[in-house]
Amino acid sequence: MKKVLIPTKLDSIARELLEANGYQVVQDSDTPILDLVKSHPDCEALIVRSEKVTPEIIDLLPKLQTVIRAGAGFNTIDIKYARKKNVDVMNTPGANSNAVAEEVIALALAVYRHVIPGDITTRAGGWEKKKFMGSELTGKTIGIVGLGNIGQLVAKRTSGFDVKILAYDPLVSPERAKAVGATMCTLEDVFKEADIITLHIPENDTTRGLINASLLNLVKPNALIINCARAGIINEDDFRALKPVKKFKFCTDVYPEDAPGEKSVKDIADIMLPHLGANTNEANYNAAKRAAEQMIAYFENGVDMYVVNKGVPKELNENYQQLANRIGIVASQFLGEKATVKKISGSFYGELGKFPKWFIAPLCAALSKDFEINQAPEDAKQFLDASGVEFETRPADDRKQYGNAMTIDFEAAGKTVSIRGTVAENTMIISRINDYNRVYFVPRGNAFIVEHDDAPGMLNKITGACAEVGINIEDIHASRSDDGKRMIAILMTDKLVGKETVAKVVKMVNAKNAFAFTL
Secondary structure, three states: OOEEEEOOOOOOHHHHHHHHOOOEEEEOOOOOHHHHHHHOOOOOEEEEOOOOEOHHHHHOOOOOOEEEEOOOOOOOEOHHHHHHOOOEEEEOOOOOHHHHHHHHHHHHHHHHOOHHHHHHHHHOOOOOOOOOOOOOOOOOEEEEEOOOHHHHHHHHHHHHHOOEEEEEOOOOOHHHHHHOOOEEOOHHHHHHHOOEEEEOOOOOOOOOOOEOHHHHOOOOOOOEEEEOOOHHHEOHHHHHHHHHHHOOEEEEOOOOOOOOOOOOOOOOOOEEOOOOOOOOHHHHHHHHHHHHHHHHHHHHHOOOOOEOOOOOOOOOOOHHHHHHHHHHHHHHHHHOOOOOEEEEEEEEOHHHHHOHHHHHHHHHHHHOOOOOOOOOHHHHHHHHHHHOOEEEEEOOOHHHOOOOEEEEEEEEOOEEEEEEEEEEOOEEEEEEEOOEEEEEEOOOOEEEEEEEEOOOOHHHHHHHHHHHOOOOEEEEEEEEEOOOOEEEEEEEEOOOOOHHHHHHHHHHHOOOEEEEEEO
16 A cells, blocks of 8 residues: 655545545645654655655655656756655646636736725725726737746637737747737737736746846836746836836736745735635646546556656666757757747767657757756657647668767758767767867857858957957867858857857857857
8 A cells, every 4th residue: 555645735636536546645734744754754655736845855755756746836846856766756737727827817807997996995985986997808918928838828718808919938839829819929029019918937047037127118008917927037126116107017926935924026016916826726626636646647557757857768878868958058049049949850870869759858958947857758748749849850870970979950930050969988069060060069168159251360359359358268169161151169268258249249250140158
């Protein structure tokens, strides 16, 4: 009999299903999780919601085989440490999506029809009908930032109000957006044109502070901004400075911590909720039922399609996964941050030809920092399908004698970048970029890549521009294109080259392409 610990307020359907299938279940949401696991060291499985599953907790459960997050996000679980301990971590993606989408609509209607102040004043004996002249949702333009599961449901649910729907998501194809009634556009156009802007993106190094003065200055007067995603994606100081100028409305249910206490946005938020997005009976039931069903399928039939921290086969050097990820990052830089990837094609040579599916997740992680390199191949394929990105494994011609190497092509509208790489002496090496052969650079650290016409003195100009701002060159790789007309310079630097220096170099050498980034 498997023993399952549920240290959270989860719908009873999870316990009922598990017990009906012969599992011993301990559910206790009042005792802190650390104390609970100390009392039940023989536990073999955990089902959690927002509870933190740390290395300490994992070590206290020597029989632990799996942890299931009843929900989508698993950032509170140390999945890498779990993998080291041979513990599979699963999530239940999509179980809460509709609840969050409906909350967005509830907030929009509450603001437009003055529901909260109207209730307060009427309950107090007032009758301020003239004061609360409202607006209708019908005919408005809805801007959705992030067209994943939740964003797509927001589009579907709001379409019944006869609204115009604009969406921004660099990973989703225009065709996929059209299927849910949305038109893809730039992030700037969303903020310029939308009456209601709703945010559905993860918080990471790319998105943190993304909603700042440059975007807020574009919004219409009296626009409504709704954040049911993550608190850190908004620059709070810029919000505070521009709200009186633009007179926009702001609704939120996310904060730096889900905990009691003063909230820093209370002076700028028109409606604040205590992270109620997934807090519905239906979402709780769905997540609980999914978690129990996945656990039963996992133990009884070995079904592991929702495992997010699968290890690679023993025969595969994990450095090749890292290489695929770095190739993806470099390719994304060549395409540009606004490009929408439509197709990824891979040729895997030598022994790598046995493991093509294990490179899909690292490539997804290059597209989205909300995706982990070691997530399951099945999760990665679903992620690409949801984003409208085709993945193709091409036959590899081993007569070329590349050894254990890979060639990855990223395709966007009107543009393709092709990169080959390998691992030598446990060091990742990128050997070709498009028609630049023998570039041989190690994708690690700060990189500055410049494509320019082949002419004398160009490399001196590039390195000179770096020297002027105190940037040291740690390594240089240069290669001429196959037609002999162009050159690529790859500089590894001691610190990231700034945008001003990049722009200066572009003018100095008439660069076809130039960008700096960190690997």
